[in-house]
Amino acid sequence: MYNSEVRGRLIDGDKSYSQISREILAPIHAKTPLWWYGALLVSLSMFGWGLYCKYITVSTGIGTWGVNNSIAWGWAIINFVWWIGIGHAGTAFSIFLLILRQKWRTSINRAAEAMTVVAVFCAALFPLLHMGRPWLFFFIFPYPNTRGPLWVNFNSPLFWDFVAISAYLLISASFWYFGMVPDFATIRDTAKSKIKKAVYGFFSFGWTGSSREWLRFEALSFVLGGIAAVLVVSVHSIVATDFAVSVETGWHTTIFPPYFVVGAIFSGFAMVLTLVITMRAMYKMNDFITDRHVDAIARVLIFISLIMGTAYMTEIFMAWYSGSEYETYMFFRTRLFGEYAVQFWTMFIANAVIPQLFWFKAVRRRMWMVFVISIIINIGMWFERFNIVVTSLSRDYLPANWASYSPTYVEIGFFIGTLGMFLTGVLLFFRFIPMIAISELKSVAKFDKPNNGKLKPATHE
Amino acid sequence: MTKYWRSLDELNAPVAFRKNEVRLEVDANRATMKKAASSSRRDFLKTLGFSVASAAVVASCKRPVDKAIPYLVKPEEVTPGVANYYASSYFEGNEYCSVLVKVRDGRPIKIEGNDLSSISQRGTSARVQASILDLYDDARFKTPLKRGEPTTWDEIDSYISQKLSQLNNENKKVVLLSSTIISPSAKKVIGDFQQRFPNVEWVQYDAVSATGILKASELSFGKAFVPDYRFEKAKVIVSFGADFLGTWLSNVEYTKAYSSGRRVMKKSDEMNRHYQFESGMSLTGSNADVRVPIKPSEEKTILTALYYQLLQAGGEFTVAAPASPVDLKGLVEDLLENKGRSLVVSGSNDVEIQLIVNAVNHLLGNYGTTIRTEKTLNTHQGIDADFERVIAGLKDKSIAGILCWGVNPVYNHPKGSDLKQLIAGAELSVSFSDRKDETTAACHWVCPEAHYLEAWNDAEPKSGTFSLAQPTISKLFDSRQVQESLLKWAGVEAPNYYEYLRKNWTENMSGLQRKYTDGRIFWNEVLQKGVFEPGIEFKTLAYSENGLAGALSLKQDAASGWEVVLYQSMALKDGFAGNNPWLQELPDPIAKISWDNFAAVPVKWAEENGVQNESVITVNGVELPVFIQPGQAPGTISVALGYGREVAGKVGDGVGKNMYPFTSIENGAQKFWVSGAQVSVTDKTYELALSQTHHSMEGRPIVRETNFDEWQLDPAAGNELKAEHDEHSVSLYPGPEFKGHHWGMAVDLSSCIGCGNCAIACQAENNIQVIGKEQVRNRRIMHWIRVDRYFSNDAENPEVYHQPVMCQHCDNAPCENVCPVSATPHSDEGLNQMAYNRCVGTKYCVNNCPYKVRRFNWFKYVGNDEFDYASNSDLGRMVLNPDVTVRSRGVVEKCSFCVQRIQEKKTEARVAGRKIEDGEIQPACVQSCPGNALVFGDLNDPNSKISNYFKNERNYHLLEELHTLPSVGYLTKVRNKKA
Secondary structure, eight states: OOOOSSSOOSSOSOOOHHHHHHHHHHHHHSOOOHHHHHHHHHHHHHHHHHHHHHHHHHHHOGGGSSOOSSOOOOHHHHHHHHHHHHTTHHHHHHHHHHHTTOGGGGGTHHHHHHHHHHHHHHHHHHHHHTSSSGGGGGGGSOOOOSSTTOOOOTTOHHHHHHHHHHHHHHHHHHHHHHHHHHHHHHHHHHOOSHHHHHHHHHHTTTOOOOHHHHHHHHHHHHHHHHHHHHHHHHHHHHHHHHHHTSOSTTTOOTTHHHHHHHHHHHHHHHHHHHHHHHHHHHHTOTTTSOHHHHHHHHHHHHHHHHHHHHHHHHHHHHHHHHOOHHHHIIIIIIIISSTTHHHHHHHHIIIIIGGGGGGSHHHHTOHHHHHHHHHHHHHHHHHHHHIIIIIHHHTOSOGGGOOOOOOOHHHHHHHHHHHHHHHHHHHHHHHHSOSSOHHHHHHHOOOOSTTTTSOOOOOOO | OOOOOSSHHHHHOHHHHHHHHHHHHHHHHHHHHHHHHOOOHHHHHHHHHHHHHHHHHHHHOOOOOOOOOOOSSOOTTOOTTOOEEEEEEEEETTEEEEEEEEEETTEEEEEEEOTTOTTTTTOOOHHHHHHHHHHTOTTBOSSOEETTEEOOHHHHHHHHHHHHHHHHHTTOEEEEEESOOOOHHHHHHHHHHHHHOTTEEEEEOOSSOOHHHHHHHHHHHSSOOEEEEOGGGOSEEEEESOOTTTTSSSHHHHHHHHHHTTOOOSTTOOOOEEEEEESSOOHHHHTOSEEEEOOGGGHHHHHHHHHHHHHHHTTOOOSOOOOOSSOOHHHHHHHHHTTTSEEEEEOOOOHHHHHHHHHHHHHTTOBTTTEEEEEEEOSOOOOHHHHHHHHHHHHTTOEEEEEEESOOHHHHSTTHHHHHHHHHHSSEEEEOOSBOOHHHHHOSEEOOOOOGGGSOEEEEEETTEEEEEOOSSOOSSSOOOHHHHHHHHTTOSSOOHHHHHHHIIIIIGGGGOSSOSSHHHHHHHHHHHSEEOOOOOOOOOOOOOTTHHHHHSOOOOOOOSEEEEEEEBTTTBTTTTTTOHHHHHSOOTTTOEESOOOEEEOHHHHHHTTOOTTEEEEETTEEEEEEEOTTOOTTEEEEEESOOOSSSOTTTTTOSOOOGGGOEEETTEEEOEEEEEOEEEEEEEOOOEESOOOOBOTTOSSSOEEEHHHHHHOTTTTOHHHHHHHHHOOOSSOOOOOSSOOEEEEEETTTOOOOOHHHHHHHHHTTOOOOHHHHHHTTOOOOSSEEEEEEESOSSSOEEEEEEEOOOOOTTOHHHHHOTTOOSOBOTTSOBOOOTTTOOOOOHHHHHOTTOOOEEOOSOOSSOGGGOSSTTSTTGGGGSOTTSOOOOTTOEEOOOSOHHHHHHHHHHHHHHTOOOOTTOOOOHHHHTOTTOOEEEEETTSTTSHHHHHHHSTTEEOTTGGGOOOOSEEEEOEEEOOOO
């Protein structure tokens, strides 16, 4: 039991173990609030619109998008990279903060991991449906076949992309799910309705809370965590090689893998902020997710934002230093001061300048400001991907091929659909899953009572 | 009212009784229904059995079998899967070309150039290439028509021959209105016809005639003819608005000659210098060494000044030369240095201008060297004034009947709408058109002629140069050659033009040669070769200054306001093939716009007036979209003819604006420019299908260029980067090795004129789909070979570059390593291949190609009503090449170096047990290139032409600094500016 006197308390409210369980499970046992239905309706209609746009895409063709023979990747890939980036935070949160022994993560990691799983699902839709013939997507599997020596191309980053994303999805979903097993058991034990008992009982795998189970649970968490830690780095590095391996100006750059990983964590942390601030506000979780939590994330964002700024500067410097006329043109006459200046500066200001406001405690302590900045960061990160994908292709080597690109309603609808899918997932998470890892939170709970410090049996009452 | 009851119950308690009755009825019904609906186990099994059986039957059903019936007696020359080539002759829209028609399994599918012809010399133009698609045009007439309703030939024949006799007896005139006829046999048929009906007058009418030249030579030489220009002999070429590489007279022949005079491969090679004076930027002007933008009204002044200055320089003249708006000093020097080796031409239809041109050429001694008067070009014989007489005759009813053959004056005459009424009002109006057009719509009778690929014919495009045309497929529809129709009406019982033609050739033409005494052998020989060039000696004509004095006396009005120049578009020429989707989608070689004509406006004016591309301006009340044309002469606007067809078919209807009403008839000749035009800017915009939007190379070494004098000093001039890149070319990996063949292609940028023939040849060969205006605008054009066009230097008068770009078949291809499914591997002969079956359409390769030559199938383009062009009907799909896969939606495609042709020749060589000869394999673009700019061959053969091209100091690779190791080389562009 964690019981240092040096550090402050991680959660407020002087809560007992049973109080913790009760309060976190309250939304699950309570009657569904009306706003939830309203929000679900909105997100499901967004999701439905997305489904319609996907139907158009598959039945008529990618021609319904705005992409062309010069800029063959557009919103679909921008959004793919964006979602994958967001999908980074959960696991990064759990793993990196675990390694760094940041115990405050326990209030947030459940929500972050949930976000990861939903975001990766959203992301995975894009590369699948941006294929010309998505019904043949299985060609990308290295499966034994009757087509002679035909095999997938192990040189292609896209193949590794597919491998990395599916592995990441699998691991992060398992990591998330297995972490929830003890909490499901708690719900099972506290639920009054038979159906709830049966359902959560099924998902808790007959968890009894015995020491042996806790031992195995810990072991599994470590193993999955270990694998996931590697994947966090690999997934976005591989996504980065999709671009870095190419010969296109603005893509062909070795800085991309670390730059992408950091960028992904950046957008993921921002999205975590958006999410937990919402959670706090809607479910009155201020005692568990304290201002100090938000403060800590905001401080991390300052640091990552500085790395982002450095990366942008490095790219610009290298473009000039390389002496390559194509690179120079791309950065100085296309992005910085050219046709795409608006997009570039939106990215730069949103990612490298505005987060610096977090230096001020006054900003960090005002939830609405933190919330707004977290949204701005995600918009900025979207523009970063726009800058990479579209500007590079629209001004490449032969000026005869220069083209411009604007999305059609189908692409926009597809994106809105994934937003709807994400929101639906989050809402279901709010409603049916303990938003905070109860068992882990209890491990960091501290009590001001005189007998504090003595071992008390962990209870899942 | 009497109350009836059926039982005591009803009498006592009527309400309860009624209820009971209803309930009983319902119960009974329910029982019946239950019985009917109940399914026993038996029923279930029956249903199950039936559905399983029917599902099995349905699932095992094959798709309907399209029967392929083998020959009962196989013709000797037909082997399934092996193509036959038949020599034939193309003559449409006043353009002649000797061709070979590729016939696969009974279907003509491709036009190739015929290398035996001294005129087209294996070259073709985009229009010739696209003519194969006209054969399979949905707008063709399936039967003869009587006032728009299908009828029979019998009915037509009986009516028309009787009507003709009646008109003959009444002594009413009938006009046979044809476009220029170069067929000696057809002329003979017309003679026969006129003999039978002396009231028939034969008038030739050309949409864009050469009246000016014909009239001027009549004055200067006493005979109306177009002389034989020999550009290959000229060291200095001066053209006043003549687009001789694009649309003027015999453009393929001139392109061959012109580019042969500009091919600089070895030290001793010489190069002609080309001056172009013109208003709009023509294809020819874009290739000129010196291009001078002028107003059309200035043309005569400049020519007069040139004439006088030449005279003065020769010391023969005393009167001061009139002031020229442009400086002619350099030109005069050049011309005087190259007396007898220069050539001055003008595209004007003004007799006086052509008279001065004749005088200048005479002064320079060009007659007899670069211009031959003994040979005449016969492709333009129409005199505009003749047709004006026909209109007058129709108006005053002195002409009672009109037979229209290959003409469309309702569309392409300034008084087209009046003509429509006049033709409809004539006693007899017959059209021989094989497909819909505006004039045919006005005619009472339509007697569709056969397409040239279904017909027999002969031609004499130049005096003493003959060729034959033969059918390559039996008639697709109920059509009949015009010659047979005329013979039939003239009283021949069962006319057979083939017999007629053959008789003419075996009896009359065979006398022109001595080699074959048997006329039949002679006939077979010519039929096989397609051409007959007996080398007859003709007399040269003597020049006289007849009419020159009048022409030189400048009486031109001071022009004010805008001058609008009307030119023939490269793709559609005069508009005869408006329903051809290949041509509609061929980007204009300069503006890179397809599917529309537009107003090309000067740069400066556009800037001053805030006009941008796609703005709409009105020119004399006609709304036109704007293209800001670098090099457009100030105060002028150029608009293409050939657009705005109203009755052309599903593809051509309503594309662009018809500009023929802007033309006028002046001094008996059609004038193709308008002065004093009113131009106003509107707020409207109109979307144009631009396939290239950026016009500058941004200083990148994409087209490397030099000047002739520098090249003479150092053949690697302009190509210094090549050495630098070669020096820095280092790789950690072993270089690619090709043990057998290593295919490569070279593009001579000095010979390429940018005409776009290669794009259409490739389209025909490789089943490339047409995608329509909207998709072209979306930058999704499917052409496997495109011609990039760049401008440089002064926007008011820029230098122009044409660069054909196809798949570079990189030996270190960026596209190959990024495909996750290995759909685009490298062959062991250096080809970058596409496996369509394997492609899942990630488009990663499209992005990673630095040349952007890969094309994605964004939609289903075949058999889709949304893309109702050539491939949406069985008829249109007959043109598809069975050797090339038709790509499905969602896959990437690109140039394959015509791998099917490589394989064909390799197989041929293997069967014959020999090596492949250099030049034997010719991809479609190479085969018919009119500029001989493309060379294909085996890089592993050190003596091949391609290897020599690659060794030439002018050779470089596009973006070679990327180390993609392309198999395509480019030879620097050499201009010949005055030092």
